[in-house]
Amino acid sequence: MQTAKWPKVLPPLTPEQKRISDEFMKLWHQVLPKRFGIVETFNHNFPVRHSQPNFVTTLEIGAGLGEHIHYEKLTAEQERNYYALELRENMAAEIRKNFPRVNAIVGDCQKRLDFSDGFFDRVIAVHVLEHLPDLPATIREAHRLLNKRTGRFLVVIPTEGSLAYTLARKMSAERVYKKHFGGDYSWFYKREHINLPHEIMEELHPYFAVRARSFFPLPFLPFISNNLCIGLALTPRLEPLAR
Secondary structure, eight states: OOOTTOSOOOOOOOHHHHHHHHHHHHHHHHHHHHHOHHHHHHHHHHHHHTOOTTOOOEEEESOTTSGGGGGOOOOHHHHHTEEEEESOHHHHHHHHHHOTTSEEEEOOTTSOOSSOTTOBSEEEEESOGGGOTTHHHHHHHHHHHBOTTTOEEEEEEEOTTSHHHHHHHHHTHHHHHHHHTOSOOHHHHHHHSOSOHHHHHHHHTTTEEEEEEEEESOTTSOOGGGOSEEEEEEEEOSSOOOO
């Protein structure tokens, strides 16, 4: 049963905050692979390593500028059946320009998408689930869209709230933001990373089983407190568990 905290209600943005939010999100997706490549390598290699053999159809939610596609080795058939879903049209336009053989679509992963039940072999969500006010709706939709027999939900999330992640953010995204826009950064990240790891995993559990899990950068110390990211390879349950 969905709890009262979903969907989470965010404070409204001023027109200036909306402009900065869209510009910074695009800027950060450009900066991240150039300056923090080791993190990006984990983020994008995890879904590739844990994809099932012979998949055909893929839905990537929150596809950004299409940076994950660089890490894939797709056949022509897999490219034709790759759907990169992005909320912001300015970012989807970049995907279309740089990856014309995949399908860049604009939409909200928290809403029902125009695909039939079980259409996808893979759903990929790299640093997306922490952003979603209606996280349970996205998880239910991913479960609906995945092939229940062979499908995989391939997820990477940050360890938001941990000391390691807080320090890393101050040395990375916050510096980039202040260099380009100045002023306070807290309003931005507090409305972006709104779901903590334990909340995300709690919502995933009724719909998906964890088949593989990896922590970065210290996989031999698999604790949220001293890592930056968690990769999860999940398979859909035939029927959701009772809540």
